[in-house]
Amino acid sequence: MSLGPVLFLAFFGIAAIWFGVVVFRTQSMVRSAIALLFSQTSVGAMFLVMQAEFLGVLQIMMMATEMSVMAIFMVMFMMDPGGMGKMDMTHQKRLSLRAGGIGLVAALVVIWTAGWQGPVPEVPGADEQARMLGREILGRSMFIFESAALMILTAMIAATMVAVAPQERDRP
Amino acid sequence: MSIVLVLLALAIGCYLVAVFEGWAVHGRFSLMRPAISALALLGREQILPRTPDRLFFETGPILLLVAGLLSVAVIPLAPGLIITDLAIGALFLNAALAYVLVALIMAGWGPNGAYAMVGGWRFLGQFIAYAMLIVMPITAVAMRAESLSTTQIVLSQAALWNVVYQPIGFVLFVIAALGVAWLPPIDLPTGGGDLAGGVEAEYTGARLAVWRLARLVIVVALSGATVTFYFGGWLGPWLPGWAWTALKTVAVAAAMLTLGRHLPRLREERYLAVSWKLGISLALANIFLVGVIALLVPI
Amino acid sequence: MIPELMIALSVGAALFGVGLYGALSQTNLVMILMGVELVLASALVNTVAFWRYLHPDVTAAKMYVLIVMAVMALEMAVGFGIAVARFRARGSVEMEEARELKG
Numbered sequence: 001m002s003l004g005p006v007l008f009l010a011f012f013g014i015a016a017i018w019f020g021v022v023v024f025r026t027q028s029m030v031r032s033a034i035a036l037l038f039s040q041t042s043v044g045a046m047f048l049v050m051q052a053e054f055l056g057v058l059q060i061m062m063m064a065t066e067m068s069v070m071a072i073f074m075v076m077f078m079m080d081p082g083g084m085g086k087m088d089m090t091h092q093k094r095l096s097l098r099a100g101g102i103g104l105v106a107a108l109v110v111i112w113t114a115g116w117q118g119p120v121p122e123v124p125g126a127d128e129q130a131r132m133l134g135r136e137i138l139g140r141s142m143f144i145f146e147s148a149a150l151m152i153l154t155a156m157i158a159a160t161m162v163a164v165a166p167q168e169r170d171r172p
Numbered sequence: 173m174s175i176v177l178v179l180l181a182l183a184i185g186c187y188l189v190a191v192f193e194g195w196a197v198h199g200r201f202s203l204m205r206p207a208i209s210a211l212a213l214l215g216r217e218q219i220l221p222r223t224p225d226r227l228f229f230e231t232g233p234i235l236l237l238v239a240g241l242l243s244v245a246v247i248p249l250a251p252g253l254i255i256t257d258l259a260i261g262a263l264f265l266n267a268a269l270a271y272v273l274v275a276l277i278m279a280g281w282g283p284n285g286a287y288a289m290v291g292g293w294r295f296l297g298q299f300i301a302y303a304m305l306i307v308m309p310i311t312a313v314a315m316r317a318e319s320l321s322t323t324q325i326v327l328s329q330a331a332l333w334n335v336v337y338q339p340i341g342f343v344l345f346v347i348a349a350l351g352v353a354w355l356p357p358i359d360l361p362t363g364g365g366d367l368a369g370g371v372e373a374e375y376t377g378a379r380l381a382v383w384r385l386a387r388l389v390i391v392v393a394l395s396g397a398t399v400t401f402y403f404g405g406w407l408g409p410w411l412p413g414w415a416w417t418a419l420k421t422v423a424v425a426a427a428m429l430t431l432g433r434h435l436p437r438l439r440e441e442r443y444l445a446v447s448w449k450l451g452i453s454l455a456l457a458n459i460f461l462v463g464v465i466a467l468l469v470p471i
Numbered sequence: 472m473i474p475e476l477m478i479a480l481s482v483g484a485a486l487f488g489v490g491l492y493g494a495l496s497q498t499n500l501v502m503i504l505m506g507v508e509l510v511l512a513s514a515l516v517n518t519v520a521f522w523r524y525l526h527p528d529v530t531a532a533k534m535y536v537l538i539v540m541a542v543m544a545l546e547m548a549v550g551f552g553i554a555v556a557r558f559r560a561r562g563s564v565e566m567e568e569a570r571e572l573k574g
Contacts, residue, residue: 005475013482016516020489020509024497028225030281036505037274043486043512046479050523054260055536059515061267062540065303066508066547068273071281072296073551074501077564089498091567096496104488111480116473116525123527126259130320136530137537144534148541155545159552165559 008049016042029074037067053126054133174253181418182244186388189395189425193388196430210381218377221283232279233375233382239275240389243268246322247396250406250413254323261322262310265397269306269352272390273299276361276371279383283374291361291370297440298360301447302351308455309341309348312462313401326405331471335402340458342402344451346428349394351443353387355428357435358443365437395425479520486513500557500564504550511543 019039023032040063047056078089090096123129137145190206198205221229245268246261248254258264273295280292314320316337317328335342351358362370375383399405399420406413438446490509497503515536522532554564561568 006478009475009478009482013478013485016482016512017485017489020486023505023509024489024493024502030277031225031227032502032505034228034274034278036508039486039509040512043516046482046516047519050475050479050519052519052523052533052536053258054263055519055533057260057263057267058537059540061263061270062544064267064270064274065299066544068277068296068299069551070501070505070547071277072293073554075293077501077554077558078499079563089502090496091498093496096492099495100488100490100492103491104484107484107487108481111477111484116476118473118525120473120475120524121527123523127319127321129533130259132530133533136534141531141534144538148538152541152545155549159548162549162552163555 005049009046012042012045012049015039016046029078030071033067033071033074036070037063040067051123051126052129054130175255177253178244178249178255181249181414182241182389182392185392185396185418185421185425186385188422189388189391189429192426192429196433210384213381213384214378216377218379219374221285221374224284224374225282228278228282229374230282230379232275232282233379233386235271235278236275237382237386237389239268239271240386240393242271243393244389244396247393247400248323248326248405249417251323253414257321257323260320262314262320262325262401265322265393266307266310269390269393270303272352275386279375280361280371285374287367287369287373288371291363291367291373294440295354295361295371297444298351298354298358301440301444302348305344305348305447305451305455306352308452308459309338309345310401312338312341312455312459315459315462316466322400322405326400326407329404330407333402333404333407337465337471338458338462340454341462344455344458345401346398347447347451349398350428350432353391353394353428355391356432357437358432359437360440360443363437391425391428392421395421395428398424473524476520476524479516479524483513483516483520486510486516498566500550500554500566503566504547507546508543511539511546515539 016039019035019042022035023039026032026035041060044056044059044063047059124132187206191201191203194205195201243265245255246258246264248257276295277292280288280295282288313325313334316334317325319325319328329337354361360370361367362372367373372380372383396417399417403420403424406417408416411419486509490506490513492506493509494503494506497506518532518536518539522529526532557564557569
């Protein structure tokens with residue numbers, strides 16, 4: 001056991017959880033989106049601590065874009081984006097708290113009673129990891145990767161089709 | 173040691189870029205002007221707008237500066253003269269530049285002003301236009317180098333610079349870089365004529381000084397990235413490596429600052445349409461061509 | 472007993488709890504999407520932790536992480552597509568006002 005990774009993991013983990021809680025506690029919608037961004041960035045930093053450099057940087061990069069887009073949708077669709085009106089945007093609070101709590105406790109019980117064994121193995125360097133990931137993507141997992149690409153294309157077309165304004169001639 | 177040297181080079185580069193920008197905007201060459209205007213900015217009153225989102229208002233310029241500095245961290249000045257030589261440097265550069273968008277949205281939303289907010293959201297539209305065009309040319313560059321490390325990318329251009337090897341990618345990358353640093357003709361978020369300063373409109377005093385500095389850092393970082401990816405970094409005859417990097421970076425920055433001023437400003441929907449309909453197809457064609465050439469001709 | 476793994480998994484559990492609470496309690500479609508994003512982030516943390524501390528030689532785990540990231544982006548794209556269509560038709564994306572979707 002080494003102290004450095006433990007401390008950094010705990011720090012970024014607490015940051016991720018704290019920002020995740022802020023998402024649902026703040027009134028301002030843009031703040032909420034940016035808090036989610038920083039929660040995801042902390043998750044990316046945890047990947048970096050766990051020596052998954054490529055995935056960590058990818059997570060940090062992708063989330064910046066996604067959450068900024070989320071922010072503008074929040075401003076577009078919420079009745080009170082600035083949070084000045086102190087509106088209550090929640091329902092079935094007790095049920096949700098209970099569900100979230102049960103999920104958390106169940107997962108924690110499983111984690112802390114499972115008894116993971118063994119010495120922590122060493123991982124190869126970042127360049128070797130990138131090479132291995134490339135071989136995996138274009139080798140054994142190529143079919144999965146290609147179907148993911150097809151899935152993205154389908155979702156793009158579907159989302160655009162759903163979102164475009166209906167034309168005059170489409171109306172019955 | 174190399175951190176200090178790189179930061180010193182960055183400071184000198186920023187000052188030179190500021191001098192060039194003053195020359196391009198005001199038409200007079202003055203070595204003292206940036207220092208004088210920085211001192212003037214620091215001395216001025218700092219006005220807070222009414223009911224701001226204080227957190228975002230203060231964080232915006234600082235986040236912009238951090239994003240710029242992080243993107244400088246993976247640009248090599250000479251063999252070994254680099255802050256961190258990451259194995260995935262090119263991807264890291266993209267990740268750092270993505271936070272420019274976050275900083276602009278924060279700075280646009282924070283001051284609770286109409287012009288600033290329009291500027292911030294405009295930059296989101298601009299981002300969606302340039303995002304693909306900055307990633308896909310880098311993919312082609314990394315394909316030739318067979319590595320994402322910036323040092324490897326420079327070394328791969330020993331026989332032929334990438335600007336000759338993949339000119340389509342170079343043109344696309346420069347257009348996207350103009351968008352990242354919101355230089356004219358794509359300076360929508362601050363557009364002087366129609367937004368009265370846009371995102372910068374509500375910033376005064378020391379905050380504006382930090383903002384301007386961060387923007388200069390981003391311009392230098394993008395010129396450095398262009399040099400690394402397309403002009404062969406430190407490679408060149410006669411002079412030592414760092415001198416070549418410095419010369420090329422300043423030349424690219426000067427070109428980026430001056431050339432666009434002679435074009436009319438691009439509206440954001442036009443920029444979006446051009447970069448998605450034309451730019452992405454060209455970028456894909458570029459990746460395909462580079463792949464075929466790399467397979468057939470070993471240079 | 473591997474302390475790093477325990478910490479990472481606990482963070483994953485906490486993110487899952489927070490995300491589940493958010494997805495169930497919020498009334499707005501966009502906020503519900505945010506809760507789902509948190510749940511998916513917890514899945515990512517767990518996968519990377521298992522890869523690092525139990526099976527660093529299995530690269531397929533990282534492949535799985537890439538697929539989950541793609542799913543995160545797709546979920547947002549499709550969710551926003553539905554939100555735009557709903558907003559066009561009804562002028563709001565509040566869940567309380569979507570009772571006609573009940574079977």
